[in-house]
Amino acid sequence: MVVLMSNKKLDYKIKKNITLLPSMLQSVERAIADLRRGSIVIVAGNEHALLVQAAEGLTREALARISALSKENPSLLITARRASILGLINDPRGAVRISLADEITAEVVRMMADPTGPQPQKGLTALSIARIxxxxxxxxxxxxxxxxxxxxxxxxxxxVATIPKEKLSYLSSWAESESLLAVELEDIRLYRSSEARTLKNVSEAEVPLSESETTKIMAFRPPDGSREHLAIVIGELNTEQAVLVRIHSECFTGDLLASLRCDCGDQLRGAIAEINKAGGGVLLYMAQEGRGIGLVNKLRAYQLQDKGYDTLDANEQLGFDYDERIYQPAVEILNQLDISKIRLLTNNPQKVRALEDEGIEVFERVAHSFPSNRHNERYMATKQGRGGHLL
Incomplete structure (x- = not known):
C-alpha cells in the first residue's frame, strides 16, 4: 500500500480538523465518482497540481484533452510494485511516473496498466522514469x-500531467471553467482514517439466522454516504470479559455463491456458529472485498491465478500490495460497542498485530480453519507459506 502518513500524524490531523471532516470526505468521494466514470480530476499537492485520469478507461480523446489542458505530454503513473513487475525498477515502494512518448496510444497505456489483457509488444527502456x-x-x-x-x-x-505553475494561483476558478473537480492531497491522505473515525450507527434490526436465532445486524456508515460496514451481534454481549469476535472481509464469491476458490464462506458461517455456541459475540462484516482491492480487481487477480500466479503474486501483478485492508473501521465499531478486549477468531497474526496497534487488547487468538478442497489447495498453501497464516 502507498503510505501517505503515519497513524499518529493522521489522528492528530483528524482531531485538528474534526469540524471539516464532512466536507473533506465529500470532496474525495466526488473525485472518486468522477474518476470511476472516466472524467479527469485535479489532485493538488504541495506547490504543484496534477490532472489525473484512470488509465484503465483511457480514450484517445481523453489523452488529447489532458495534453491540451497541461500543454505537455502526459505521463503514466503506476505503483512502484507494478513497475518492478514490468522490470522498470527494482524498488517496490511508492509510485513511478513514466513519461509517455508521442507515439504511445491510449490502448498501449491500458495494456501497461492491466496485466490481464494483451501486453505491449515494444520495450519501455527508452521512456524516462521517475520514482516518487x-x-x-x-x-x-x-x-x-x-x-x-x-x-x-x-x-x-x-x-497524469502537471498543471502549469502560472495557473496555481487561480486553480479553483480555472478548474471550474474547465468543469473539473479539484481535490487536495491532504484530503486524500486523511480519507481512510477520517472515514473510519466518523462511522455512525445508521440502522439496526433483529435478524434471526439459521446458525443463531438471536442476532442483531447493525449498519455503520460515514457521513459522506460511502460504503457501509456491518456489526452482526450474536447472542448476549458481556463487555466485562473478552468478547469473541470475528473480523470478516466481505467476499461476494465465497460468502454468497459458495465459491470453492477460497474458504471465506466456510469462515463466515463457521464463525457465526462458533460465536453462537459460545453464548455471544460479534462478527464484523467489513466492506473490503478482495483484501481491499474490490470485486472487479479480485476477478482480475483470479484471471492471473489461472495463468499460474499465486494469490500474492496476482495482486502484485495488478500493482497492489498483497493485503490492502485497514483495520481502523473495525476498531471504531468495536469502540462504539464498548468492546476493548477480545478473543479473536483468526488464523492471521497480522490481523492480531493491526488491532493491537490500534488499541484493542487481543486476549486470545482462537484458531479458525477449515478443510481445503482441490480448487483452493494452492490458495490455502500460499496463505500459510507466504502469508504467514497459522493453518
Missing part, C-alpha cells in the same frame, strides 16, 4: 493520484 515516494517527496500529488485510484476500486494506474 513518501520519504523523498512527501507532498507529491502523484501519491494522492495512486491512492485515489485505489479508493475508487480501479487499477492503481493513472495518466
Amino acid at each position: 515516494d513518501q520519504d523523498t517527496a512527501p507532498g507529491a500529488a502523484e501519491l494522492g493520484a495512486i491512492e485515489i485510484a485505489k479508493l475508487s476500486r480501479l487499477l492503481p494506474a493513472t495518466v
